[in-house]
Amino acid sequence: MSDNETLQQQLIELESKLAFQEDTVNSLNNELHEHQKRIEKLQHQVMLLADKLRQLPDDNGNGPVEQEPPPPHY
Template sequence: MSLEARVTELESRLAFQDDTLQTLNDVLVEQQRLVDRLQLQMAALIKRHEEMQGQFQIEGEDVPPPHY
């Protein structure tokens, strides 16, 4: 294999690897945005759940169920 063919092959591989790395980086950035958004939604849901739990909290632990 000639030197020119080897250099061309290496340049081709480098271009492919650069493109692959950029694609992976783009996917990673998008996934991080999604994770950040999901974390915010989860925090909001937890806060809402705690607020609702406070509204309907039963005073005693030994209170019998309503069917008794």
């Protein structure tokens, strides 16, 4: 094989590797975007659950702490 053919073959191999890497980067970017959307959705759900938990009565059957009257002074 001549030097020209060797260089041509190496160039083809490098172009193939570059194309594969670009495809991999695009796939990873798409996957990362999907994961970010899921994380944002889960964060929103956690916030809603936290709000609902704050509104639940405590174990004594009382309402949320913000709505309880102050304790009597003895």
